[in-house]
Amino acid sequence: MRKSPSRDRILVTGGAGFIGGHLARALVASGEEVTVLDDLRVPPMIPPEGTGKFVEKPVLALSERDLADVRLVYHLASHKSVPRSFKQPLEYLDNVDSGRHLLALCADAGVPRVVVGSTCEVYGEADELPTPESSPLSPRSPYAASKVGLEMLAGAHQRAPGGPEVGVVRFFNVYGPGERPDALIPRLCANLLTREEIPVEGDGEQRRDFTYIADVVDKLIALAGRPLPPVVNLGSGRSFSVNDVVHVLRKSFPDAEVVRKASRPNEIAEFRASTALQNRQIGPRPGAVDLEEGIRLTLAWWGARDLDDIRQRIFQEEGAD
Template sequence: MKKAIVTGSAGFVGSTLTERLLKEGYTVTGIDCLTDNYDKSIKLKNITPFKHHKNFKIINKNLLELDLKTLVSDHDYVFHQAGLPGVRKSWGEDFLQYVSHNIYATQKILEAVKGSRVKKMIYASSSSIYGSMNGPTGEEKLPAPFSPYGVTKLSAEHLCHLYYQNYGIPVVSLRYFTVFGPRQRPDMAIHQFIRNTLEEKPITVYGEGKQTRDFTYIKDAVDANMRAMAFGKSGEAYNIGGGSRIGLMDLITLIESASGKKAKVIHTPAQPGDAAHTWADISKAEKDFGYCPVYSLEKGLYHQTSHIRALYNL
């Protein structure tokens, strides 16, 4: 039986990926230290559907406190989804935590995978490494992070490439473009917009709302992980977008349609670190491992709205 490690297994992408792996017959070791960046009870709910699965176990510890070399030694795949997220919180005194969770933890995993039997390691990178984009952006674009968070994700990605070049580690980096859907973090815009609209509370839009984002549905992001595991080229980075690029105010209109309620919008000044636009060119992932997003933004918002209604009993 194939064995996989999923770091951040109680998080948004990690829990959904874990569920997919279990359904496909993998034995999964999840690692999650349940950081307090948002309500831990939500993370615990994320793993409820598979917590007692016979082929799943979870280790509730910080990656930096584990004997990763021993843990990795009998596993075939490593999906490194763990990290401290959030652009706005990465400024100031909190930056050290981002360095620890996003850079140092990745280096520790790479050291553990070095010389092991692991066939493929997948690193969850981010579109934040690019900064703002003025058109469809391919992987050849020179990275220019616009936030400390983006700097840490790019640094970890560079480490992955260095370990591939020097030690032949079979690592693939996936640059996620704004993943959304059920289990999305409560601090992310779509989650907040949907919840506040359902509760008839104001939603906050930073700036004039002219920002655009390339949104990727969670099941498409998970499918990208599975395909990259099987066919991704070691040492490469791939954009994982959803082909659902839209302006923020247009997104709110779709949320109104999905929720059946009118949003109450409040505009506040733009925030440092927020890129104006993101736009993924996913042709490299299409070519190398057949990635093709199938979920529309409208369908994804419907599923996420249903999830949020259940989560908060709305």
């Protein structure tokens, strides 16, 4: 995409978070001028050094002046915990309100392009696997419902004349170093290292389309350099069960105990992305990290951390949920 001389900056909201932080560091490494916006209400697992200029404030505090020289926004700021959304559903209205505010500002400030982060959770229990973008939206949690609301706002801006080019990306189970232990793979890694146990909810046969963080960042950068589709899945097109993940982890810790936990409310049996549109937009991406290698890299990252810090992180997440 050609840069305008007066619009050279990229803004990443939620840029101290898991996906946002990795994306911002990759953009900076490629020579881009990046501003990261994050209110730090959730302490980041990796400090935001190396992500560009850091601004600590919420999306709702953004002004039109903040966007004056921005050519591209990645809107990744979000409340994201599915279990927590059942206990604190009203907090997740912020996902909709922040998106409303940001999209309106981008239109008023003349920002050319906005990539809005959404989730495969909007599909609920999909009738079709792999699931194409045209599938009905059937959210089964307050978190997923908030992302449907955000997508509806994005759709309204897509139809408005003269506004920014807006594209929605639906992430499918992104994992890797720096993800908080409220998500599946880091939770298993953290418990394995501190308690020598692997907690599995339900029978472990629920399946997910796991995509390693470096591959997602590559796709986000490639996507923003081409015309944005209204909605696109970002996934691998393959699914693995939780028991498959456990099998990989036990190669490193064969004596670890598998501890069975209660199933989550409204658990989805399987998420698996149709990648046909993704591949048409950006082409097949070479060198994707397979699940076994991605888990090995994630476990190594957790293994290099201080055990007391890991225990504290687990305690915080268990207390919040």
